[in-house]
Amino acid sequence: MAKLDPKIPAGPLQEKWVNHKFNMKLVNPANKRKYDIIIVGSGLAGASAAASLGELGYKVKVFTYNDSPRRAHSISAQGGINAAKNYQNDGDSIYRLFYDTIKGGDFRAREANVYRLAEVSNSIIDQCVAQGVPFAREYGGMLDNRSFGGAQVSRTFYARGQTGQQLLLGAYSSLMRQVHLGNVELFTRREMIDLVTIDGQAKGIVVRNMVDGAIEKYSAHAVVLATGGYANVFFLSTNAMNCNTTAIWRAHKKGAFFANPCFTQIHPTCLPIHGEGQSKLTLMSESLRNDGRIWVSKLKKDMREPNDIPEEERDYYLERKYPSFGNLSPRDISSRSAKEVVDEGRGAKGGDAVYLDFKDAINRLGKHVIEERYGNLFEIYETITGENPYNVPMKIYPAPHYTMGGLWVDYNLMSTIPGLFVLGEANFSDHGANRLGASALMQGLADGYFVAPYTIGDYLASAKPKKESLDHPAFDTVKKENEELIGKLLSIKGKQTVDDIHKKLGRIMWNKVGMGRNEKGLKEAIKEIADLRVEFWKDVNVVGTDKDINQCLERAGRLIDYLELGELMARDALERNESCGGHFREEYQTPEGEALRNDEEYAFVSAWEYKNLGSWELNKEPLIYENVQLATRSYK
Amino acid sequence: MAEKKINLLVKVWRQPSTTSVGSFVDYKISVSPDSSFLEMLDEINNDLEKKNLEPIAFESDCREGICGTCGLVINGQPHGPIPKIATCQLHMRNFKDGDTVWVEPFRAKAFQVMKDLIVERSGLDKIIAAGGYISVNTGSIPDANAIPISKERSSIAMDAAACIGCGACVAACKNASAMLFVSAKVSQLALLPQGQPERTRRVQNMVKVMDELGFGSCSNTYACEAECPKGISVKNIARLNREFILANVKSDNIEA
Ligand SMILES: Cc1cc2nc3c(=O)[nH]c(=O)nc-3n(C[C@H](O)[C@H](O)[C@H](O)COP(=O)(O)OP(=O)(O)OC[C@H]3O[C@@H](n4cnc5c(N)ncnc54)[C@H](O)[C@@H]3O)c2cc1C
Ligand code: SF4
Ligand code: FES
Numbered sequence: 001m002a003k004l005d006p007k008i009p010a011g012p013l014q015e016k017w018v019n020h021k022f023n024m025k026l027v028n029p030a031n032k033r034k035y036d037i038i039i040v041g042s043g044l045a046g047a048s049a050a051a052s053l054g055e056l057g058y059k060v061k062v063f064t065y066n067d068s069p070r071r072a073h074s075i076s077a078q079g080g081i082n083a084a085k086n087y088q089n090d091g092d093s094i095y096r097l098f099y100d101t102i103k104g105g106d107f108r109a110r111e112a113n114v115y116r117l118a119e120v121s122n123s124i125i126d127q128c129v130a131q132g133v134p135f136a137r138e139y140g141g142m143l144d145n146r147s148f149g150g151a152q153v154s155r156t157f158y159a160r161g162q163t164g165q166q167l168l169l170g171a172y173s174s175l176m177r178q179v180h181l182g183n184v185e186l187f188t189r190r191e192m193i194d195l196v197t198i199d200g201q202a203k204g205i206v207v208r209n210m211v212d213g214a215i216e217k218y219s220a221h222a223v224v225l226a227t228g229g230y231a232n233v234f235f236l237s238t239n240a241m242n243c244n245t246t247a248i249w250r251a252h253k254k255g256a257f258f259a260n261p262c263f264t265q266i267h268p269t270c271l272p273i274h275g276e277g278q279s280k281l282t283l284m285s286e287s288l289r290n291d292g293r294i295w296v297s298k299l300k301k302d303m304r305e306p307n308d309i310p311e312e313e314r315d316y317y318l319e320r321k322y323p324s325f326g327n328l329s330p331r332d333i334s335s336r337s338a339k340e341v342v343d344e345g346r347g348a349k350g351g352d353a354v355y356l357d358f359k360d361a362i363n364r365l366g367k368h369v370i371e372e373r374y375g376n377l378f379e380i381y382e383t384i385t386g387e388n389p390y391n392v393p394m395k396i397y398p399a400p401h402y403t404m405g406g407l408w409v410d411y412n413l414m415s416t417i418p419g420l421f422v423l424g425e426a427n428f429s430d431h432g433a434n435r436l437g438a439s440a441l442m443q444g445l446a447d448g449y450f451v452a453p454y455t456i457g458d459y460l461a462s463a464k465p466k467k468e469s470l471d472h473p474a475f476d477t478v479k480k481e482n483e484e485l486i487g488k489l490l491s492i493k494g495k496q497t498v499d500d501i502h503k504k505l506g507r508i509m510w511n512k513v514g515m516g517r518n519e520k521g522l523k524e525a526i527k528e529i530a531d532l533r534v535e536f537w538k539d540v541n542v543v544g545t546d547k548d549i550n551q552c553l554e555r556a557g558r559l560i561d562y563l564e565l566g567e568l569m570a571r572d573a574l575e576r577n578e579s580c581g582g583h584f585r586e587e588y589q590t591p592e593g594e595a596l597r598n599d600e601e602y603a604f605v606s607a608w609e610y611k612n613l614g615s616w617e618l619n620k621e622p623l624i625y626e627n628v629q630l631a632t633r634s635y636k
Numbered sequence: 637m638a639e640k641k642i643n644l645l646v647k648v649w650r651q652p653s654t655t656s657v658g659s660f661v662d663y664k665i666s667v668s669p670d671s672s673f674l675e676m677l678d679e680i681n682n683d684l685e686k687k688n689l690e691p692i693a694f695e696s697d698c699r700e701g702i703c704g705t706c707g708l709v710i711n712g713q714p715h716g717p718i719p720k721i722a723t724c725q726l727h728m729r730n731f732k733d734g735d736t737v738w739v740e741p742f743r744a745k746a747f748q749v750m751k752d753l754i755v756e757r758s759g760l761d762k763i764i765a766a767g768g769y770i771s772v773n774t775g776s777i778p779d780a781n782a783i784p785i786s787k788e789r790s791s792i793a794m795d796a797a798a799c800i801g802c803g804a805c806v807a808a809c810k811n812a813s814a815m816l817f818v819s820a821k822v823s824q825l826a827l828l829p830q831g832q833p834e835r836t837r838r839v840q841n842m843v844k845v846m847d848e849l850g851f852g853s854c855s856n857t858y859a860c861e862a863e864c865p866k867g868i869s870v871k872n873i874a875r876l877n878r879e880f881i882l883a884n885v886k887s888d889n890i891e892a
Pocket of ligand 2: 801802816820
């Protein structure tokens with residue numbers, strides 16, 4: 001087993017980051033121009049890192065498969081971003097944000113990383129306001145806050161229901177300023193399909209030009225992946241259509257360890273599935289839980305219209321089970337509770353949905369207040385479902401949403417491959433087994449604006465990596481491997497479409513590696529996924545050529561990685577004989593049905609090392625808690 | 637929610653590449669009214685792929701009306717017949733059994749068709765690069781509450797900031813002007829105190845690049861506002877014009 005060194009700086013929690021920054025080696029301003037940095041991804045993490053590194057004077061290249069950096073999936077985040085400003089004077093502090101995040105993650109995240117995240121959170125808000133991000137304000141002109149699941153303070157900053165959009169456009173505008181100044185070069189419609197390592201160090205990438213199909217090579221002193229999460233392994237998720245795991249998965253196969261792959265977040269408030277043709281799931285912001293009450297009928301198979309079900313026959317199950325957090329209980333608990341009542345046959349009209357009801361809030365606050373708070377969300381709901389939530393309770397159901405797992409990184413956000421940094425949702429670092437609402441935006445921007453610009457500089461100054469020439473044979477080997485892979489995909493000419501097979505994978509993942517997992521199901525899933533992989537390579541039909549825009553080929557390339565990652569997720573879930581956060585093993589629960597953690601044996605990060613197709617070695621990074629006491633997470 | 641499927645004849649613009657000649661191709665489909673418009677295209681594509689035929693190339697990503705990737709002209713209207721939504725938010729319940737539906741790419745001089753329904757809109761990024769920002773480096777910043785901004789002002793700035801950069805305004809305009817897009821960014825930043833120092837340069841540089849890229853000029857027909865999925869108001873264009881005139885009076889550092 002390899003020894004994993006998280007490189008956590010010594011000293012008290014509160015001083016680690018400050019001391020670490022002081023101890024870092026710096027790159028002389030005049031020398032920064034001599035360093036090339038590749039950044040894959042232009043979401044919050046990638047765009048903020050690219051802008052900040054460009055401002056420092058490094059030569060940055062940014063790659064994205066979208067036609068514009070502004071389209072990255074971060075744009076669709078609705079609810080908000082956390083920070084420990086304590087503007088509301090309600091008892092918030094850096095320590096409380098740190099503690100809530102550790103507890104929300106069910107004590108499976110690194111203390112030092114999470115503390116740093118809370119520490120830089122305040123600068124993020126300052127930065128965004130300086131960029132002109134129009135956060136919501138109060139009449140006095142000060143910034144407004146709301147509260148989010150898993151917290152008892154109001155620390156979430158927001159811009160209507162479009163917080164991700166406004167934060168991303170802020171980062172994007174800073175990025176475009178650097179493009180204009182010539183410090184950052186943009187490569188759009190490029191999909192990274194492999195990492196190039198030389199002597200075990202990251203030296204560049206190979207990308208597919210999605211317009212003409214050319215396989216291109218790029219070399220740099222350091223490579224940054226900020227490529228987002230992998231919830232689309234489920235086929236249906238709240239992620240954008242193009243989100244995929246290819247960048248991190250192919251880096252994993254080149255030696256980067258994959259951490260906690262099974263930690264996935266199923267979001268409690270999404271729109272239910274309408275039918276077989278469904279292409280993705282729509283999130284209804286969790287902020288709705290501030291005022292909406294979640295309930296189902298007390299009766300099984302109750303086919304009445306929701307408004308015909310009298311008050312005393314309704315079960316407000318979250319308020320009943322978790323009186324102090326109620327409808328704001330953390331996501332994993334809320335999702336699982338919804339599944340329970342649906343499994344009991346008490347879902348809305350007997351189906352896979354529960355009600356989210358605003359009647360009481362409208363009576364208490366008036367329709368205009370609800371309209372001001374959630375107007376655009378209500379409109380979205382009505383556009384999609386054709387029902388008006390001011391009159392009829394919304395129907396919601398959990399859906400795959402966020403992946404806490406990702407490439408393993410040390411405190412400096414560097415993976416097990418020297419020179420390969422991983423930021424944002426693509427790494428595993430800060431959310432443990434469950435992420436709190438409004439904390440992903442915070443992490444993406446913390447990594448990109450305030451962490452990576454320091455730690456990458458330190459790497460360049462201390463490791464003094466060399467940039468390799470594109471003529472180095474390693475580049476051509478990787479290029480050729482990928483050309484062959486594409487050739488093979490196009491030559492199968494089977495009978496099933498790429499989506500047919502992706503849907504099959506999604507069904508296995510949702511049923512057996514989803515909200516509730518057990519040994520038998522996981523073992524079946526591992527076999528079924530391996531079989532599906534064989535089926536794919538025999539029977540898929542990838543239409544078209546490799547010489548122009550070919551979306552079928554793009555989807556096929558992404559699916560082959562999901563077909564491998566899905567298996568690893570199941571293996572990781574099988575290995576972890578406990579329930580924690582988003583990972584619920586049915587064998588490990590309390591008599592009341594709550595998750596039963598096993599701190600003695602499982603207080604570690606699982607970091608998987610790729611060996612061969614279908615074979616991995618498990619490495620463990622022990623989680624050491626010096627500041628918080630491991631406690632049973634209680635939201636009662 | 638209705639369950640019965642509706643049958644449609646869909647006429648889709650197919651064009652293998654930028655330089656080739658395109659034409660409409662007919663597809664028949666039976667689809668659930670609860671499906672979205674893009675899911676209807678997905679279904680056509682799945683059928684095509686099963687027959688080993690090339691699927692229709694079209695772009696989308698968020699499918700929630702926020703990323704600005706999708707954008708089709710449906711029955712002659714950018715983003716289709718329902719106001720204030722993007723193509724991905726259009727649902728089939730807005731069509732009737734037996735309807736014929738025409739689907740085309742956004743057309744404008746500055747947007748080249750790349751394949752079928754995909755167009756190149758990077759001109760919009762170039763306009764932002766010319767000045768659609770506040771020049772502030774990471775870290776050199778005061779506390780977020782140091783500058784109070786009135787709720788009203790911040791709210792009007794947010795109205796303008798809601799632009800998703802889809803380019804429907806350009807496609808809707810007979811001159812293929814990008815004025816609504818540019819005015820939205822100019823307005824957002826001109827309204828905020830943080831945007832004041834660069835107010836003059838910003839509007840001049842953005843308009844200059846817009847003109848250079850071959851976007852047309854605005855002749856106040858307001859087709860853009862009618863098709864904008866985010867309801868960006870033409871009041872922003874009026875504000876841009878004021879800003880531009882003022883800038884030319886005030887500034888002396890730009891050769892026009
Ligand atoms: C609907 C929704 C709502 C959400 N709401 C909130 C919220 O309110 N608050 C919150 O904190 N979090 C929220 N989240 C989570 C949050 O939005 C994401 O976790 C976060 O935005 C991820 O940012 P990122 O920069 O890591 O990645 P992304 O924004 O996903 O960006 C990934 C980038 O990588 C590029 N990329 C990926 N692979 C490749 C490749 N192979 N080649 C080239 N480019 C590639 C993409 O083009 C893209 O630019 C929400 C998520 C969803 C789905
Ligand atoms: S102004 Fe409206 S139509 Fe034009 S790009 Fe912005 S959102 Fe699209
Ligand atoms: S796909 Fe994002 S706006 Fe339509």
